[in-house]
Amino acid sequence: MSQSRDEKRLLASIHDVGPGSERQVEQLHALLSRRLGGPRFAMLVVPDHWGNHPLSADRPFQSKLRAWSNAGIEMFVHGWFHRDAAEHSGAARFKAQHMTAGEGEFLGLDHATALRRMRDGKALIEDVIGRETAGFIAPAWLYGDGARTALREAGFALAEDHWRVWNAQSDAVLAKGPVITWASRSRMRTASSLAFAALARQALPLTATVRIAVHPGDVTKDALLASIDSTLKRFARTHRPSAYADIQ
Template structure:
């Protein structure tokens, strides 16, 4: 069975335009598409709605074959949820798990705002990846009600209409220095190659902050190269979940 590779670029927003461009250029050199996870709301002092030129760049990427998904609203977790759920979300996503503990009403408001911005930017989509890959039951309910048709978690992608799941753990770096960063980088490269050799689904998640750490980009590029050398087919999340999202 031929392995499949999904490369996603996270935290796509005006404030990370340079980093996104660099990751996309790397993908272009491999000749593979990427799934762009867009933060439509305020993030690091800038908003997609205020920068139509950047929205135009994203439209060009999609027209060339990339996927576009909503990646939360502001990518910042609030005070919602009980203490254990907030603690887990903070440990996993470092304060970015915006949808991890919210109720259906709060999620509905955020999704409505995100959808309006994406439509106004000419980037309508029914794909959603929650920040930190964490979504509460209420958030999942709101996604379905809002018309989203596919989403992702740490463990794979899901068709929201049918419940069908596509299993594959999301591999990403954890910048911060020290042994954990080095161990994580080595694990990413090894796990990606071995999963591809078994014919599995390889998911590589690229973040703007990865580029601030020496060596992480090189490790990522080696991992992509190793996966492609096994004969893996590079696709987007929309292609992965297939026609059921239409």
């Protein structure tokens, strides 16, 4: 579906979904559903978060994921392990050190490894939910050269990074602008994410597509939950809560 020039959309998502984050995801699911008028958001599923929570071995969570998908929630493949085990240099080293804390799994992968993990994740999640996944979003929104090349071959419809959403097959940019997200791992990062969200509530209402991304760790701090709630409430007034597929 193409987006008209004057139509405004809100794309919201819950990251790091898996058996190990079930309680936190349920809490975020309730918050987003309340503010967006139902399951009008996406989930980013990690097949085996840090090698400790394999989706393939948890049948009850598989059933829950399928039920969420049946209710209309889009499911994206979100890496495989989410953990970054690569050695980096140059610009990639800076990104790995300053843009995430060991979470940028696809930043340093070679083409063959990236393609295998993408295809394996796609096959697993599609088997669980019984339909095609919506696309692929790299952990921490970080893609290395190997991942970008593999993405075109893995059969995904959509991809996303910090600044845009694009067609994974044609590379056509479908939406531009920063994603609003929050950080819980340090006081400084929490404070800066709260400040950015407050600024975004003032500066982004004219943007055609607003993206909001929440993480399981956000539920650990009341200030983050309050900011998320305020941000969802603000943009739900001016932007229609939509599926990522709606902007194609």
